Amino acid sequence: MTMFLPLSSRDPRPLYQQISDQVREQILSGELQPGERLPSIRELAEQLTTSVITVRRAYADLEAEGYNYTRAGQGTFVSHRPQEAIRRQVMEDFAGTLRDVVRRGLARGLDGDDIREILERILEQGGMDGDA
Amino acid sequence: MTLETAMETGAALTMRGVSKRYRGSRTWALRDLSLEVPRGYVMGLLGKNGAGKTTLIKLACGLLKADSGDIRVLGADPERSGPELRRFIGYVSEAPQLYNNLSLRWLAGFVAGRFPAWDEAYFRQLLRRLDLRDHLGDRFGKLSKGTKVKFALALALAHRPKVLLLDEPTSGLDPAARREVLSVLLEALRDGETAVVFSSHITSDVEKIADFVTIIDRGRVLLTEDKETLLNRVVRAVLPREAGEWLERLGEEGPVIHWQMGRRRITALIGDLDEFEALYPRALPRPFDVTRMNLEDIFVALTDAREE
Numbered sequence: 001m002t003m004f005l006p007l008s009s010r011d012p013r014p015l016y017q018q019i020s021d022q023v024r025e026q027i028l029s030g031e032l033q034p035g036e037r038l039p040s041i042r043e044l045a046e047q048l049t050t051s052v053i054t055v056r057r058a059y060a061d062l063e064a065e066g067y068n069y070t071r072a073g074q075g076t077f078v079s080h081r082p083q084e085a086i087r088r089q090v091m092e093d094f095a096g097t098l099r100d101v102v103r104r105g106l107a108r109g110l111d112g113d114d115i116r117e118i119l120e121r122i123l124e125q126g127g128m129d130g131d132a
Numbered sequence: 133m134t135l136e137t138a139m140e141t142g143a144a145l146t147m148r149g150v151s152k153r154y155r156g157s158r159t160w161a162l163r164d165l166s167l168e169v170p171r172g173y174v175m176g177l178l179g180k181n182g183a184g185k186t187t188l189i190k191l192a193c194g195l196l197k198a199d200s201g202d203i204r205v206l207g208a209d210p211e212r213s214g215p216e217l218r219r220f221i222g223y224v225s226e227a228p229q230l231y232n233n234l235s236l237r238w239l240a241g242f243v244a245g246r247f248p249a250w251d252e253a254y255f256r257q258l259l260r261r262l263d264l265r266d267h268l269g270d271r272f273g274k275l276s277k278g279t280k281v282k283f284a285l286a287l288a289l290a291h292r293p294k295v296l297l298l299d300e301p302t303s304g305l306d307p308a309a310r311r312e313v314l315s316v317l318l319e320a321l322r323d324g325e326t327a328v329v330f331s332s333h334i335t336s337d338v339e340k341i342a343d344f345v346t347i348i349d350r351g352r353v354l355l356t357e358d359k360e361t362l363l364n365r366v367v368r369a370v371l372p373r374e375a376g377e378w379l380e381r382l383g384e385e386g387p388v389i390h391w392q393m394g395r396r397r398i399t400a401l402i403g404d405l406d407e408f409e410a411l412y413p414r415a416l417p418r419p420f421d422v423t424r425m426n427l428e429d430i431f432v433a434l435t436d437a438r439e440e
Contacts, residue, residue, distance in 0.1 A: 009336070014424060016360060046318045049311060051174060053343035057360050107370065107421040 142207020144327030150201030176342030222288030232273025247291035
C-alpha cells in the first residue's frame with residue numbers, strides 16, 4: 001500500500017517525527033483502521049525516499065505508544081485501541097507539544113501570566129490566525 | 133575460510149585501523165581509519181575535497197593496497213579475493229572511465245556478458261528510470277559527466293551486487309535526476325541484504341537516504357554513527373550568560389564544541405547533548421533552548437572546529 005506522507009526539510013521537526021506524527025494522525029482520525037497492515041519499514045523508506053533507520057525510528061516510537069504492533073514475518077499493523085485510550089493519548093501528545101512551547105517561552109523571558117494571556121487569545125480566535 | 137562461507141557471515145564492509153599513504157606523499161591519505169557498514173543499510177561518507185573519501189572507496193574495491201590495517205568486504209579481503217569478490221561489488225567512480233568510442237548499447241552487452249547474475253529486465257528498467265534510453269546509441273565519450281555517472285550506476289546495479297561502492301553518485305545531476313538516483317538506491321536495499329556506501333559533498337543527499345554517517349577529515353574519522361543518533365546528539369543551544377564561567381572551566385574536552393558570549397545570552401554548539409545535560413550545573417538557570425541542526429550545519433561545525 002502507498003501512504004501519502006509528505007516530508008519537508010523546512011519542517012523543524014526531525015524526519016522520523018514528521019513520519020510518526022502523520023501516521024499517528026491518520027490512526028487517530030480513523031484514516032487508518034485498526035488491524036490494517038502498514039507498509040514495511042523498507043517499503044515506506046523507498047516510497048518516501050528516506051533512510052531505513054528514519055522509518056524504523058518512527059515505527060518504534062509509534063509502537064512504544066501502542067499505535068501499532070509487529071508480527072514477525074507478517075508485518076506491522078494498526079493496533080485496536082479503545083476510544084478513551086486514544087483520547088488520553090491525544091491529550092498527552094498535546095501536553096508534550098505545549099510543554100516544549102512553554103519551555104521556549106520561559107527561556108525567552110516570558111512568565112506564566114504572559115503565556116496564559118497568549119493561550120487565552122489563541123483559544124478566543126478558535127485557533128485561527130489573528131492579529132498578534 | 134573460503135570466499136563463500138566468509139560472504140555469508142561478514143558485514144558489508146569493515147575497516148579496522150586502515151592507513152594509506154600514496155607513494156611520494158608526505159601526508160597520510162587515510163590514517164588509522166575504522167568503520168563498519170552492516171548489510172541492508174546505507175552509509176554516507178562526508179568529507180571535504182581531499183579528505184580521503186575516494187581513497188577509502190578504492191581500498192574497499194581492492195583497487196588500492198592499504199599500508200596497514202584490515203579491510204573486509206562481505207567478510208573477504210578485497211585485495212586477495214579481488215576478481216572473485218568483485219562480482220558482488222558494484223563500483224562507480226567519481227569520473228567513470230569506459231571506452232569512449234563505443235556506444236552504450238555495446239558497452240552494456242559487454243558488461244552483461246561478464247557477470248553471471250546480470251539482470252537484463254532490471255537493467256532496462258534502470259535505463260528508463262534514469263533517462264538513459266535515448267542515449268543507447270551514443271558513444272560513451274560524448275556523454276555529459278552526469279549521464280556517464282548514471283550509466284555507470286545502471287551497469288553497477290544490473291549485476292545485482294551485494295555491496296555498492298559509489299563515489300559521488302549524485303554530483304553533476306539536476307535535482308530530478310538526483311532524486312531518481314536516490315530512489316533507485318533505496319529500491320536496491322529492499323532485500324534487506326544489499327548495502328550502499330556512497331561519498332558525497334551534497335550533505336542533503338546523505339541526510340536523506342543514509343542510515344549511517346561517517347565524517348572524514350584529513351584522512352581521519354571524525355565520527356561514524358547512525359544518523360538519527362547524530363542528529364539528536366549535536367545541537368545548538370542558547371544558554372543564560374551565567375553559564376559562561378562553567379563553560380570556561382569545562383574546557384575543550386567537554387561536550388561543548390564551541391561557544392560564544394553574547395550581550396544577553398550564550399550561543400553554544402554542543403557535541404553531545406546527553407552528556408551536556410548530565411553535566412549542566414543545577415545552580416544555573418534552566419530551561420535552556422535547544423535546536424536541532426541539519427547534517428550540513430553539523431558537518432561544517434565539526435570540520436571547522438578542528439581547524440582552529
